[in-house]
Amino acid sequence: xxxxxxQRKTPLxxxxxxxxxTPLAKQSAKRKTEQxxxxxxxxxxxxxxxxxxxxxxxITEQPGFRCGGWSVDIHEPLxxxxxxxxxxxxxxxxxxxxxxxxxxxxxxxxxRLGLLQHSWT
Numbered sequence: 001x002x003x004x005x006x007q008r009k010t011p012l013x014x015x016x017x018x019x020x021x022t023p024l025a026k027q028s029a030k031r032k033t034e035q036x037x038x039x040x041x042x043x044x045x046x047x048x049x050x051x052x053x054x055x056x057x058x059i060t061e062q063p064g065f066r067c068g069g070w071s072v073d074i075h076e077p078l079x080x081x082x083x084x085x086x087x088x089x090x091x092x093x094x095x096x097x098x099x100x101x102x103x104x105x106x107x108x109x110x111x112r113l114g115l116l117q118h119s120w121t
Contacts (some may be wrong), residue, residue: 018095021058034086034087037087038086038087041074041087041089042074042090045074045089045092045094046071047073047092049094049108050067050071051070051092051094052068052070052071052094052095052096052099053071053093053094053095054067054075054099054103054113055067055068055096055099057113057114057115058099058102058103058113061113062102062106062109062113065098065102065105066096067098067099068096068098069096070096071094071096072096072097073094073096073097073100074093074094074095075090075092075093075095075100075103075115076091076093077091077114077115077116077117078091078117078119079116082118082119083119086118092098103116
């Protein structure tokens with residue numbers, strides 16, 4: 001079978017550019033208001049709960065683990081991806097950075113300890 005190169009039968013049409021003329025917003029207005037409420041909640045919770053709440057639990061699971069002691073992060077056991085809310089105070093735990101990293105690096109033991117939750121529980 002002899003193959004010949006493809007040839008255009010009609011000229012190219014000038015069309016709209018695929019580039020946007022106006023940039024997309026970085027955050028929606030709804031997300032901005034939610035984040036403002038979240039910042040206030042985090043500030044208040046870290047002030048009310050200055051010590052890491054997960055350190056003693058993790059140490060029982062993994063002896064020799066060193067907790068940072070002072071809380072610097074707020075962690076949601078039921079994440080937004082699993083149907084949780086970042087504005088729910090009952091879904092917030094004050095943690096040090098070491099414990100927060102451990103929870104996300106070891107999801108199975110963290111789930112057993114109640115530091116992560118599935119959407120169906």
